[in-house]
Amino acid sequence: RVKHAIVEDGARLIELTPQRTGLSRYAAATLAYRPGEAAAAVSALLGDGSGDAAGLDANALDAARAVLGATEGPVTVLLGRANLAESAATIVDAAALLNDRLAGVKFLSTLRRANVHGALDMGMAPGLLPGRVRRSDAAAWFGEAWSTVPESDGLDAAGILQAAADGKIDTLVLLGADPLADFPDRQLAERALTGARAVIALDLFLNESSKRADVVLAASAAHESGGTHTNLEGRVSLVAQKVTPVGTTRADWAIAVELADRLGHDLGLESVEEIWAEIEDLSGIHNGLTLEALRANSTEGLLAPQPLPELEASAPDAGEDDEGGEDGEGAAEATAEGADGTAVEGDAAEDAESDEATVDNDGPELVEAPEALVFVAPEATSVPPLDAYSLRVISTRRMYDNGTMLAHARSSANLAEAAVMRLHPQDIATIGLAEGGRVKITSNSRSLVLDAVADPTVARGTATLADGAPNVSVHELIEANAPITEIRLEAAR
Template sequence: MSTDAVENAVVEIQVDGETVAAHPGELLIEACERAGTYIPRFCHHSRMKPVGMCRMCLVEVDTGRGPTLQPSCMLECAPGMIVDTESERTRKAQDGVLEFLLVNHPLDCPVCDKGGECPLQDQTMAFGPGESRFVEEKRHFEKPIPVNNNVQLDRERCILCDRCTRFAGEVAGDQLIHFMDRGGQTQVNTFPEQPFSSYFSGNTVQICPVGALTATPYRFKARPWDLDEVESTSTLDSVGSRIAVQSSHDRVLRFQGVDADAVNWGWLSDKERFVFEAYDHPDRLTSPMLRGDGLGNRTPDGDLLVAAPWNEALDVAAAALLAAPAGRIAVLGGARMTNESQYAWAKLAKGVLGTDHVDAQLGDGLPAEVVLGLPRSTIDQACTPGGTIVLLGPDPKEELGALFLRLRHAVVNDGATLIELTPRRTGLSPHAAHSLRVAPGDAADVVAGLFGARSPVGAASPSTDQLAEVGATLAAASAEGSPITVLLGRPSLAEAAGPVVDAALALHDHLPEARFLSLLRRGNVHGALDMGLAPGLLPGRTTLADAGRVSGAWPTVPTAIGHDTLGTLVAAAAGEVDVLVLLGADLLADVPDRQLAEQALAGAGTVVAVDLFGTDTVARADVVLPAVASTELDGTFTNLEGRVSVVARKVTSPGTSRPDWAIAAELAERLGTDLGFTSVDDVLAELREVSTVHAGITPEALAETTREGLLVEGLLVTDRPAPTSVPGRDGYGLRLVVDRSMYDSGVLVSHSPSLASLAPGTRAGLEPTDLARHGIADGEVVDLISARSTIQVVVVADAGVARGTVHIRANQPDVVATALLDATVPVTEVRVGRR
């Protein structure tokens, strides 16, 4: 039977006298719930395998041999099944289970954070016996104990449902929390001296059916009836996870994951879950600021940034823009903004100012024409059971946590085949069918070797046999018509985009049926590309050559393709940029080449920063305009699939901060142009007019699909980028691999008290053979020397990195790794100096 036939097949069962149509293999508890009959449960979770631990879901089932009590979470629907969820035997069983669960459960509901949203409370009221016959002393444990920085465990509340331990092992792959002891002393706990150091531990708090696991940031903050809630989209990374934003007294207190079937399945990384703390930090910018008079002239206050009224700050910024030729104005950043704000700034920059020196990517991404031009995959397509996934990019576990969980499930549970072409081991490596270590600059040669065109050279390269084996796997998948998805991103900040692009295009040439899923991580970066915040692009995945599409709404359109971030920074460093506008862009932290970023900030004429926080980059600006955070405005967001979902306002922004689209509109007014926007709906309406691919993105359509969002189809048609020439290896040097970790010194993490201390710090990882070749001991402090700078760092042996490379983390609090990088070369090489 075909897959479609199986999906459309039904079996009929009887539930409480009513006929219910179920799918073959569907669990009884889920079929009943879909039909409107709720069966109580504690251990069952639809995103994890059934275990039948709690027995709360016992129902009376007759399959032809007489009625018996069976756990509905373990029972698959079968034709002719007769189910009674309200019989006397069922009620008695539920009474008994609840009475046993309450034997040792403490009566501390008035001080328990789960009170008011507790399934144990609710089901005791609905299905319990009403009173307990137990009069003996309950068991007691020390309470609470921290299992990590953000999760507290009250063991005496635990009902041993196994949800948290199953999530840790089955979903996250971090089996760091277990059942311990036996009998009446059985408890959930961590191993001695080993905290629950998972990036996803907050999910165990959300799925815990009692108050055994609580989140430190929310503990004792509010009751459910004190909270207002709105569904929104996480803008932290490009996955676009669906979240519930909960607030009390105009202050966000909690993010909860929402189960969107197409995106995050309800899971969040801890970074996504707790990052809301940053939005309420006292360091938020609350009013505009000017340095001197904003135009480089000193005032009685000297050269300091001082608070200024909005009118004065906007006037100064507008005066600088009016005085500069279009070719000497540049706009960088914008990935943190909503689609509407991005469109407004694209219209201001390209349609009013006439500059095409616009780039939302900050030198760490891929060319827009590649991201928007290759056949696009969805997360569901990438995770198709039995499909093939090729990872040519960064570690999803470190950069795109919710996507990592989806990919891991596909590989571990659904039979997907994973092939890694990465410079170092990733969080998915233990489950990969083939895991090839590819040094920076070698990706195109390795891909060519997979298809027999030519073999890569160098001792660090995969062997011919390894390449042939991987090539055969891809050829077999292609011949069988199995879906192939390439996860595409920048594996290393110390490697230019060119070699990765060449490898991706080669995969596309050899596997034309393959689809690509972008791993660009920065917030709404894919929305920024769709809105035209990239050189040579206009809204709607079109180029400057299609200017007719916007001519009715835009006063002008650039005629020549402008600089990307790298080109803009080089021009600014040479004094060729009169006005540099930064839209949430912390150049000193975000741009891989820190030296170039510093030179650009020093060489630019007037720097206008639109931001949330006073970063090191903002401290060097001349005009500072405070913007609002994602919990403080309405709009839409485009994720890495091209899926548009709603961002909903929940609280009031601090001080006099304003939405980014409104700042663009007011600046345009001072430049003598009316953008035509007085609300977010105005911006979205104009976007529908100028972009054919966004024609269906209406408020009504979004309201109908709040959780799944709307997928925007359509590819950019443009010229193929020229191949990149990679220089040969320096026999004495090592190619540098610089990537990101989940926690770093980024502005949001460093302003979130629950996350700020979790950055791992910097260690240089060398393959043990290289360590021995250089005569360096594990744990020794060495100098890493590049053409740009020298840093001191501890070296550790790391068998997970490619030979001939050295790996370090970017943006850590102890070492500025990006000081080594030179963004103007394809790869950065370093030498190791012993101290």
């Protein structure tokens, strides 16, 4: 869709990335910044100084500034994490600058896994509750309907693993998670699985982490159970069961209900329909998105939240003359993304607060509905200065890796390529290797030995290594709390 927007619709792309990508050929300008310095690159793009701080090419910076300066319409930012070897906080810093300086800017988060946006909308992140609301703001609201509400914000993935490693977690539940393979800091993941007193895994296949669990509960795969999917735009679509689950596998929600029952709590949920009814009742952004409305819009789904006119137009029995119907003013102002992928007025992330305010929530009546979550820029991340004796690591994903799903598919199990470290020819020459060879890579107290090759497309002072390779894990070098990953090299003896 991005390529289509550029090639067919005339959109202009400014790419900020630590190394060139498959989109670079389509970009009007590509700004390749040093790992950890995305915020400095954005600052230079916005005219605050030169690009020297981020290692930007001067000509590319001029071209990017010209494109941005000639932009008349709103700017949409596709926000992602292009380098697993640097902290996500550095990307948040860059986004905060764009949000502060560009009027009307909109963000679409390109998260890796399917339906992560749906999980976030359901409150599966520290300090959140369903409906994109803060726990502290919404505890009273949900307390009217739930027997218990979280009393603290909880921990993120790194915090949970650290707590488990410190022996502070009695039972660690892996919900479709393989921290040994997926979490950037493998050593922390190892210590977490060892430190937890018990580990329960819910997954489709046995993987490196679930093999070490005390209990493994077989979960249903995609299309073996019903539900919904939420894309990066916030568009909700129904997912229908098409395949009969194998053996004793159960849907994730059914396992959760059963576990709660064994612990003495009746969640009162027996079907997908009952779960969605509660979501629609309690979540402000889903209020009015009934199953009937979603079924009536099964092809493109519905945006959450939606203004009332579009909700009424999506109802199966809505007439053309109703307000917001086919000829109504509301239909022309509906927030959406066109079928061709072009941006239309009003993005889900930008308009969530204003749209939610127009919806009459049918949830608890005695407590005022919580306000929508708003972005608050955190304190800027401190990135260490350049070290003339070290290289900064760039770790990126490939289409075919050694991930659980691909590794268990016969047709793709052998498509993942072995990892090699790619270095600029001058950097590899400094350790006495002309074209390449075996190198010892050291990062603080961590090290591994790997083949290295010369690659003139790699920026000097950086080293690139693919994530998810079958022969080695770059996660052996990464520390979870470090803003960047720096390494030193020597020829392996």
